[in-house]
Amino acid sequence: MIFRMALRNLIRRPMQSFLASGAVxxxxxxxxxxxxxxxxxWVLLMDDTIRAxxxxxxxxxxxxxxAKDSNLLVADSSAIATKxxxxxxxxTVMRRLILGGMIASPENSVAVGISxxxxxxxxxxxxxxxxMVDGEWLEAGTSGQVLIGTTLAKRLQxxxxxxxxxxxxxxGELQALPFRVAGTFTIGNxxxxxxxxxxxxxxxxxxxxxxxxxxxxxxxxVEGYKVPAGLKASVREAVGDxxxxxxxxxxxxxxxxxxxxxxxxGYFMWIFIGILASIGILNVLLMSLFQRTRELGMxxxxxxxxxxxxxxxxxxxxxxxxxxALLGFIAGLAATYxxxxxxxxxxxxxxxxxxxxxxxxTLMKAVYSWDKMAIWTGFHVLxxxxxxxxxxxxxxxxxxxxxxxxx
Amino acid sequence: xxxxxxxxxxxxxxxxxxAGTVPTSDQLKALLTQVDDNGRSNSSHVVMSMRVQTKRxxxxxxxxxxxxxxxxxxxxxxxxxxxxxxxTLKVGDKLWNYLPNTDRTMRVPSAMMxxxxxxxxxxxxxxxxxxxxxxxxxxxxxxxxxxLGSERYTIRCTPKPETxxxxxxxxxxxxxxxxxxxxxxxxEKGKKVRTMTYSDVKEVSGIQxxxxxxxxxxxxxxxxxxxxxxxxKLNIPIEDSRFSLQALRD
Numbered sequence: 001m002i003f004r005m006a007l008r009n010l011i012r013r014p015m016q017s018f019l020a021s022g023a024v025x026x027x028x029x030x031x032x033x034x035x036x037x038x039x040x041x042w043v044l045l046m047d048d049t050i051r052a053x054x055x056x057x058x059x060x061x062x063x064x065x066x067a068k069d070s071n072l073l074v075a076d077s078s079a080i081a082t083k084x085x086x087x088x089x090x091x092t093v094m095r096r097l098i099l100g101g102m103i104a105s106p107e108n109s110v111a112v113g114i115s116x117x118x119x120x121x122x123x124x125x126x127x128x129x130x131x132m133v134d135g136e137w138l139e140a141g142t143s144g145q146v147l148i149g150t151t152l153a154k155r156l157q158x159x160x161x162x163x164x165x166x167x168x169x170x171x172g173e174l175q176a177l178p179f180r181v182a183g184t185f186t187i188g189n190x191x192x193x194x195x196x197x198x199x200x201x202x203x204x205x206x207x208x209x210x211x212x213x214x215x216x217x218x219x220x221x222v223e224g225y226k227v228p229a230g231l232k233a234s235v236r237e238a239v240g241d242x243x244x245x246x247x248x249x250x251x252x253x254x255x256x257x258x259x260x261x262x263x264x265x266g267y268f269m270w271i272f273i274g275i276l277a278s279i280g281i282l283n284v285l286l287m288s289l290f291q292r293t294r295e296l297g298m299x300x301x302x303x304x305x306x307x308x309x310x311x312x313x314x315x316x317x318x319x320x321x322x323x324x325a326l327l328g329f330i331a332g333l334a335a336t337y338x339x340x341x342x343x344x345x346x347x348x349x350x351x352x353x354x355x356x357x358x359x360x361x362t363l364m365k366a367v368y369s370w371d372k373m374a375i376w377t378g379f380h381v382l383x384x385x386x387x388x389x390x391x392x393x394x395x396x397x398x399x400x401x402x403x404x405x406x407x
Numbered sequence: 408x409x410x411x412x413x414x415x416x417x418x419x420x421x422x423x424x425x426a427g428t429v430p431t432s433d434q435l436k437a438l439l440t441q442v443d444d445n446g447r448s449n450s451s452h453v454v455m456s457m458r459v460q461t462k463r464x465x466x467x468x469x470x471x472x473x474x475x476x477x478x479x480x481x482x483x484x485x486x487x488x489x490x491x492x493x494x495t496l497k498v499g500d501k502l503w504n505y506l507p508n509t510d511r512t513m514r515v516p517s518a519m520m521x522x523x524x525x526x527x528x529x530x531x532x533x534x535x536x537x538x539x540x541x542x543x544x545x546x547x548x549x550x551x552x553x554x555l556g557s558e559r560y561t562i563r564c565t566p567k568p569e570t571x572x573x574x575x576x577x578x579x580x581x582x583x584x585x586x587x588x589x590x591x592x593x594x595e596k597g598k599k600v601r602t603m604t605y606s607d608v609k610e611v612s613g614i615q616x617x618x619x620x621x622x623x624x625x626x627x628x629x630x631x632x633x634x635x636x637x638x639x640k641l642n643i644p645i646e647d648s649r650f651s652l653q654a655l656r657d
Contacts, residue, residue, distance in 0.1 A: 102532065106573045106594035107626060109530060163595055165571045167532065169516060174500040176571035
C-alpha cells in the first residue's frame with residue numbers, strides 16, 4: 001500500500017522525480033566510469049611495471065634493494081635461474097644486468113643506463129618491441145647490438161648500423177666495447193628516450209671482469225600481476241641462502257604505495273560526489289514535503305499514523321535512489337564500454353609513471369570492476385534513503401489540523 | 408692527462424723510412440709504434456696554458472702537470488685564482504677530481520666520463536682511453552698522401568672491429584722524422600669530426616716536441632681548445648707518491 005502510494009507520488013511529479021534520480025544517475029555513472037578506468041589503468045601499469053622492472057618475485061644480490069649499487073651482482077645467474085625453473089615450472093624466469101655507463105659516437109657522448117637482457121624472454125614482457133621506430137628487436141645469440149631511444153640517437157647523431165662505444169664501470173674498472181645500433185625506439189618518456197640502452201645480456205656480461213655469469217636480478221614472473229602465495233618461499237628454497245628474494249611489493253614499494261594512495265584519493269572523491277547526489281534527493285523530498293503538507297495532513301485525518309508518513313517518505317527516497325542507481329549503472333556501463341574496447345592513448349602524460357625506467361603501454365583500457373560497481377550502486381541507494389530520512393522525520397512530526405490549514 | 412701531454416711529447420727517434428721513399432707497411436707500423444711508445448715510457452713535468460673558446464664562453468687556464476709512464480698523471484690548475492688548486496689525477500683508467508672550494512675529492516664515475524674536462528673539447532673519457540695506433544688499428548698510406556712530398560706522410564689508421572673507439576678512421580700526418588703535425592678524426596660515414604693540429608716544434612733534451620696543440624671540433628667551427636707548453640722537462644725523477652689522492656689535495 002505504502003509502496004504504491006510512494007510510486008504514485010513520484011509519478012505525479014515527473015520533473016522533480018526525474019531531476020532527483022537524474023542527479024543520482026549522473027553521479028553514479030561518473031563514479032562507475034572513473035572507477036573502471038582507474039582499475040584498468042592500474043592493472044596495466046602494475047603488470048607492465050612489475051614485469052619490466054622487477055618480477056612477481058625477484059632475486060638480487062644481498063643489499064641491492066637498499067643500495068641500488070650496480071656493483072652488487074648475482075654470480076652464476078644462469079644456474080640459479082635453472083634451479084628456479086625446475087622448482088617452479090609454471091613460471092617464466094629471466095635475467096637482467098643493469099649498469100650505469102656512457103655511450104659515445106664520433107659526435108657526442110652521453111651518460112646512460114644500460115640494460116643487458118635475454119632477448120627472447122624480454123621481448124615477451126617488454127613494451128619496447130612495440131615501440132620500435134627503426135630496426136628490429138635484439139637478436140638472441142648475436143653480440144654487439146644495442147637498441148637506443150630516438151632522442152638519444154638524435155643526440156649521438158647515429159642511425160641504424162652506426163657504431164657506438166659503450167663504457168661501463170665495475171668495481172672501479174672501466175670497460176668499453178664497440179656496438180652497432182640495431183634499432184631505435186620511442187617510449188614517449190623524454191628521460192627514457194634519452195637514457196635507456198638495451199643490449200644482449202651475454203655481451204654485457206663479457207664487459208665485467210672477475211665475476212662469472214653476473215646478473216643484477218633474476219626475475220620470476222607468472223600470469224597476471226598478483227603475486228601467488230608461496231612463490232617467494234619456493235624461490236627462496238631454490239636459491240638457497242645468500243641473495244635476497246623479494247616479492248613485487250617489497251621490490252617495488254613505491255609502485256604499490258602509489259596505487260594505494262591513488263585509490264584512496266579516488267574513494268574520497270567518489271564519496272563526495274555521492275553526497276552531492278544525495279543532497280539533490282534531500283532537496284526534492286523537502287520541497288515535496290512543503291508542497292504536500294495539506295495532502296499529508298489529509299492522510300493523517302484519514303487514519304494514517306505518523307510512522308506511516310515516515311515510511312512513505314523513506315520509500316519515496318528509496319525508489320528515487322533505486323531508479324537513479326539503475327539509470328546510473330546502465331549509463332556507467334555504456335560509458336565504460338568504449339574505454340574497455342578502445343581505451344585512451346595517454347602517451348602525452350607518460351612521464352607521470354610512478355616508477356622510473358619502465359616502458360609502459362600508453363594505451364590505457366578500462367576493466368569492468370563488477371564488485372565495485374555493485375558496491376557503489378548499493379551505496380547510492382543507501383545515500384538516497386539516508387537523504388530522505390530528515391524529510392521523513394519532519395513529515396512524521398506534522399500535526400494533522402495544522403497541516404490541513406496549510407495552503 | 409696522457410692524452411694531452413703525450414700527444415704533445417712525441418719523442419723524435421730515427422725515422423723508419425728514408426726521405427724520398429714511400430714507407431712500406433712495416434715501416435708504417437714502426438712509425439706508429441714510435442708514436443705509441445714515445446712519451447709513454449717517460450716522465451715529464453710541464454707548465455702549460457689552455458685556452459678554451461666556445462660560443463658561450465672563452466676561458467684561459469694555466470696549469471702544471473706531472474706524468475709517469477702511461478699509467479700516472481696529475482694536473483693542477485695554477486690560474487685563474489678562483490680555480491687555483493683544482494686538480495685531476497689519473498691512475499690507470501681511474502680518474503679523480505679535486506675541488507679545493509669544497510675540499511672534496513670525487514672519483515669520476517663511468518657515467519660522467521662523457522663530461523668535458525675543464526670545459527674544454529677534451530672529455531674525461533679522452534683522458535683515460537689508451538689505444539695503440541700500431542696495434543688496435545689497421546693502417547695504410549692515406550689517399551693523397553704522396554702529394555705531401557717525401558718529408559711527411561699521412562697514415563690512415565682504421566680501428567679494428569673489436570677496438571672500442573668511435574672513429575671510422577684517423578688520418579695521422581707525421582714528418583719523416585716522426586714528429587706529428589696533424590690528426591684528423593673521421594666518423595664511419597667519412598665525416599671529419601675533429602682535427603688536432605701540432606705546431607711550434609722545439610727540441611727538449613734532444614727530442615723534437617711540438618709545444619702547441621689545437622683541437623678543432625668541426626661541428627662547432629668557431630670553437631677550439633688550444634694548449635701551449637711554456638716549460639717542459641723530460642725524463643726527470645718523480646716519486647710514485649706524486650700520484651696519490653693525498654698529493655691530489657696538496
